[in-house]
Amino acid sequence: MxxxxxxxxxxxxxxxxxxxxxxxxxxxxxxxxxxxxxxxxxxxxxxxxxxxxxxxxxxxxxxxxxxxxxxxxxxxxxxxxxRVRAEAPAAPVAGLVLPGPGPDDDLLTRVTSVVESEHRVDAPTLDWLDRLLAEHRRAEDEIGSRPLVDLMRQQLRTVVNLYASARGPLADRVVRLAAEHAQFLAWMAQDQGQTAAALAWYDRSHEWALEAGDANMAATTLSMKAHMAWSGGRGDRAVRLAEAARWSAPGASLGVQGMAAQMAARGHALNRDGDDATRLLDEAQSLIGRAAEHPEDEPVWMYFYGETWFTLQRGMAALHLRDWRAAVDHLTVGLAALPDDYRRDKTWYRTCLAHAYAGAGEAPQALAVALEAVPDASAIGRPHSWNELHTTAAVLLRRGAPEGQQLIAALRELD
Incomplete structure (x- = not known):
C-alpha cells in the first residue's frame, strides 16, 4: 500500500x-x-x-x-x-518471573473477554499490562531486542483492542499504555538499525502521549529521536530535538529533563563543541541528582537513569571530543558499576571503551577489550556494537597497529 x-x-x-x-x-x-x-x-x-x-x-x-x-x-x-482471537495477552518471555503474584484465573478471563466483546476494561487488567511491559523492558536489557519484537507487537494489539471498550480515565490509561508500547517498539527498531520503522513508531508514540496528556512520554520520544540523530552522526539535529523535548513538555519530570539535556550535550560533543557539551552535561548531572531525591516522581521507563548511566554518557561525550584518556576513565568506571543483567548495554559501552583505547594509542588494551565484546556484539549488539568494533579496527589500522588485523580476523569469523 x-x-x-x-x-x-x-x-x-x-x-x-x-x-x-x-x-x-x-x-x-x-x-x-x-x-x-x-x-x-x-x-x-x-x-x-x-x-x-x-x-x-x-x-x-x-x-x-x-x-x-x-x-x-x-x-x-x-x-x-x-481472525477470531481467544488468547489472553502474551506472558513474559520464558524464564522471566514477574514481581509479586501473577494474574489469577479471573483476571485472565477478564482480559480475554474484554478483547473479544463489548465488556468494559477494568483497572486490574491495565495494571497487569503495565507490569508485563515493565518486565519486557528489563528483559530487553539482557537478551536484546530481536526475541521480543513479535511479542511486543502482539501485546500492543491487545492494548489497542481495549480502546473501544474503555471509558473515562481508563480510556486515558489505555492511550498512555499504547504510547509506552509504541515507544518501546521504536527503541527496538532503532536498536536493530531499522530507522524508518523507528521514526514511525516514535511519531505514533508521541501522538498518543499528547492525546493522553503524558508530558514525560512526549518528551522522551523527542529525546530518543535526538538519540537516533546522534547515532546517524547528525549533531545539529540531535541538539534541536533534545531542546524541543525540554521546551515542548514543561511538565516533564526532572529525570526526563535531565535526559534531554544530556542528549543535547551529546549532539554538541559530536559537533566538537566542548564548551556547550560540558555545560549541558553539568546541568544534566544536577537534574539527575535532584531526581534521585524523589524517584517516585519519575516514570517507570527511566529505571536505568542514574549516576552509573551518566558516567557512561560523560565517557561517550569525551569519545566524540577525542579526549581519549577521559573517555577511557569514565567508560571504565561506568562499566565496572553496570550490573551484569544489562548485557546489551555492557556490550555497547565495552566496544566504545575499545575505541577509546585505540584512539589513545593503547592497541593491546583496545584489542583485549574488543575481543571480549565480540561474542555478545554478534549475538545481541548488532548493528551498533558491531559497527563500533569495525571503527575500532579502522583506528588501529590507521595507526599501523597489528592488533587491527587481529580484530578484523575475529570479526570475519562471525560475519
Missing part, C-alpha cells in the same frame, strides 16, 4: 473497528488516514463509489463473506486482526 502510512494497522481506531467488524468505520478511518477518495478506495476493494458511501454512512451492512473478503484483501488487513 504505497499511499498508506507505516504501521497503519496499529492505529487504535482501525484495530477497534476491524475487531468489531464495523466496516463503515474501517473504510471511513482508512480513507482519513491515507487521503484516498471513495472512488479510489472502491477501486481497491472492488466496489463502486455509491456502495462505499452507503457502507460508510451505515446505510448498507456488509453481510456477504465475499464483500468482507474483498475489503480485507484490498486494504491488506493483517490476518491476526480479522
Amino acid at each position: 504505497g499511499d498508506s502510512a507505516p504501521d497503519l494497522w496499529s492505529h487504535p481506531q482501525l484495530i477497534a473497528a476491524v475487531t468489531a467488524e464495523d466496516w463503515g468505520t474501517v473504510l471511513r478511518t482508512y480513507r482519513r488516514l491515507t487521503g484516498l477518495s471513495q472512488t479510489k478506495l472502491g477501486e481497491r476493494i472492488g466496489l463502486v463509489q455509491p456502495d462505499v458511501s452507503a457502507i460508510e454512512r451505515g446505510h448498507r451492512r456488509v453481510t456477504s463473506v465475499e464483500v468482507r473478503q474483498r475489503i480485507v484483501t484490498g486494504l491488506d488487513i493483517p490476518a491476526d486482526l480479522v
